[in-house]
Amino acid sequence: MKIALVYPYSKRNVMGCNPPISLLYVASSLMQSNEDVLVIDADDGRLSPEGVLKRLVEYSPDIVGVPLFSTNLPAAYGFIRLLGSGKFGWKILAGGPHSTIRAQDVLDTFNECDYVLRGEAENSVKDLVKCLKTNSHLNSVPGLSYREAGRVIHNPDSPINMDLDSIPFPARELLKGAYKNNIYWRIGQRGATDVIITSRGCPYSCNFCFKVANKFRVRSPENVLRELIEIRSFGTRNVHIMDDIFVFKKDRCLKILKMIKKEKLGIEFKVRARVDCIDKELLLAMKDAGVNSVVYGIESGSQKILDLMNKRTTVEMNYKAIAMTKKAGLQCYSDIFIGYPGETPETIAMTEEFILKSRPTAVNISYMYPLPNTQVYNQAKSDGTLRNDWGIHSDAAWVQLPWIKSREELYPYGEAILKKYVRIPAVVFNVIRHILFKIDFKQFKMLVDYFFRHAFKSASR
Numbered sequence: 001m002k003i004a005l006v007y008p009y010s011k012r013n014v015m016g017c018n019p020p021i022s023l024l025y026v027a028s029s030l031m032q033s034n035e036d037v038l039v040i041d042a043d044d045g046r047l048s049p050e051g052v053l054k055r056l057v058e059y060s061p062d063i064v065g066v067p068l069f070s071t072n073l074p075a076a077y078g079f080i081r082l083l084g085s086g087k088f089g090w091k092i093l094a095g096g097p098h099s100t101i102r103a104q105d106v107l108d109t110f111n112e113c114d115y116v117l118r119g120e121a122e123n124s125v126k127d128l129v130k131c132l133k134t135n136s137h138l139n140s141v142p143g144l145s146y147r148e149a150g151r152v153i154h155n156p157d158s159p160i161n162m163d164l165d166s167i168p169f170p171a172r173e174l175l176k177g178a179y180k181n182n183i184y185w186r187i188g189q190r191g192a193t194d195v196i197i198t199s200r201g202c203p204y205s206c207n208f209c210f211k212v213a214n215k216f217r218v219r220s221p222e223n224v225l226r227e228l229i230e231i232r233s234f235g236t237r238n239v240h241i242m243d244d245i246f247v248f249k250k251d252r253c254l255k256i257l258k259m260i261k262k263e264k265l266g267i268e269f270k271v272r273a274r275v276d277c278i279d280k281e282l283l284l285a286m287k288d289a290g291v292n293s294v295v296y297g298i299e300s301g302s303q304k305i306l307d308l309m310n311k312r313t314t315v316e317m318n319y320k321a322i323a324m325t326k327k328a329g330l331q332c333y334s335d336i337f338i339g340y341p342g343e344t345p346e347t348i349a350m351t352e353e354f355i356l357k358s359r360p361t362a363v364n365i366s367y368m369y370p371l372p373n374t375q376v377y378n379q380a381k382s383d384g385t386l387r388n389d390w391g392i393h394s395d396a397a398w399v400q401l402p403w404i405k406s407r408e409e410l411y412p413y414g415e416a417i418l419k420k421y422v423r424i425p426a427v428v429f430n431v432i433r434h435i436l437f438k439i440d441f442k443q444f445k446m447l448v449d450y451f452f453r454h455a456f457k458s459a460s461r
C-alpha cells in the first residue's frame with residue numbers, strides 16, 4: 001500500500017524551522033511493516049497546497065495522512081477539500097492533537113476525511129493499513145474513528161505505549177533533501193538542525209497545557225544515544241531536545257548527558273526545562289555535554305497568575321533558574337504568555353518587571369490560547385467567558401477578561417515589554433555574543449528585522 005504523510009502548513013518563524021518529527025515517527029512504523037511511504041513537508045520547497053497536491057498526484061497514494069492542529073483549522077480545511085475533491089480516490093486520514101480531542105467534530109466537518117486516528121499513532125496506523133489491505137472490519141483498530149452506515153464510530157483508545165525503545169527512530173531519510181538543503185534551522189546555529197524526543201508525556205498539570213498522552217514515559221539513555229549517532233551521520237550538528245520535560249528524572253538526564261560527552265558527538269543542543277527541576281549540577285553537566293541553550297516556561301512574573309495556572313512554580317524559582325543558567329554559561333530562553341484569566345494590567349507590569357530584571361537571553365511572548373479540553377478552556381466555557389471556538393470558519397478561541405473587548409487589545413502590552421527588553425544594552429550584547437557571530441545572511445536579515453520591529457514599533461501604552 002502507498003501512504004503519503006503530509007505536513008501542509010509552514011512551521012517557519014523567526015526562531016527557526018523544525019522537521020515534522022511526528023510524521024517521521026509514523027512513517028518509520030509503516031516502513032517497518034514494509035509499506036511504501038512518502039513524507040511531504042510544505043516547508044521543503046515552500047510548497048503551496050497546490051504544489052503539495054502536484055507531488056501527491058505524481059506519487060499516487062492509496063492513503064493520505066494529514067495532522068490537524070486546533071490553531072490552523074481553516075488552512076487544514078482548505079487543504080483537505082483540495083485532496084478530497086473526488087477525482088483522486090485517495091483515502092484521507094486525519095491525525096494530530098486536534099483529531100485526538102475532537103474526532104467527532106473532524107468527521108462531522110471534514111466530509112472528505114475518511115478516518116481519524118486519535119492519540120499516538122505509530123502502532124494503530126499499522127493496524128489500520130493491515131485492515132484496509134485485508135478488507136477486515138475496522139472495529140479492531142484501536143484509536144480509530146470512522147463512519148459506518150451514516151454514523152460515526154469511535155473505537156476504544158489505543159493503549160499507551162510504555163516501551164518507547166520499541167518505536168523505530170523517525171524516518172529522516174525520507175526528508176534527506178530537506179536536511180541537506182538546511183530547510184531545518186535554528187536561530188544562532190550554523191547548518192541544519194534536528195529534533196529528538198527522549199521522553200513523552202509530563203507528570204504536571206498546568207491548566208493551559210494540552211498533551212496527547214499524560215503518562216510520563218522515557219527512552220533508555222542507550223536508545224537515545226543510538227539515535228543521536230544516527231542524526232550525526234546525516235551531518236547534523238544542532239539538535240533540539242523537544243521533550244515536554246527532559247530534566248524531570250535527574251539521574252536519567254545526567255546519564256544521557258554523560259554518555260553524550262563520552263561519545264564526543266560534537267552536537268550542540270537546546271533543551272526545554274522546568275525551573276523547579278534544574279540545579280547547578282544539571283546545568284554544568286548540560287554545558288559539558290554541548291547544551292548551549294535552555295528554554296523555560298516562565299509564563300508570568302505574577303505569583304497570582306502562576307498559581308491560577310497551576311504552574312507549581314514561584315517567581316523566585318524563575319529568577320533563580322535564569323540566573324543559574326546564565327552563570328553556567330548557557331543561553332536562557334523564556335516563554336511568557338499574556339492574557340490568562342485573572343490577568344490585569346498590574347500582573348502584566350509584574351511580568352515586564354520580571355523580564356527586565358532577569359534579562360534572559362531571549363524572550364518569546366505569546367497570548368493566551370485556550371486549547372480545547374484544557375482546564376482553562378473548560379472553565380471559560382462554563383463561565384461563559386470563552387469567545388469564538390476552534391473551528392474551520394471561526395477566529396481563534398480566546399478568553400474574555402473584564403477589561404478587554406478583544407484579544408488584540410493584549411498585543412500592545414507584549415510589544416511594550418519587548419520594546420524595552422530589546423533596548424537593554426546587556427541583551428544586545430548577549431545577542432551579539434551568542435547569536436550574531438554564528439548566523440548566516442538569511443538569519444541575520446530576520447534577526448535585524450525582528451529587533452527593529454520591536455525596538456521602534458510604537459506600543460500604545
Ligand code: SF4
Pocket residue numbers: 202203204205206209210244245274297
Ligand atoms: S506546561 Fe510544561 S510542565 Fe506544564 S503540564 Fe505542560 S508540559 Fe508539563
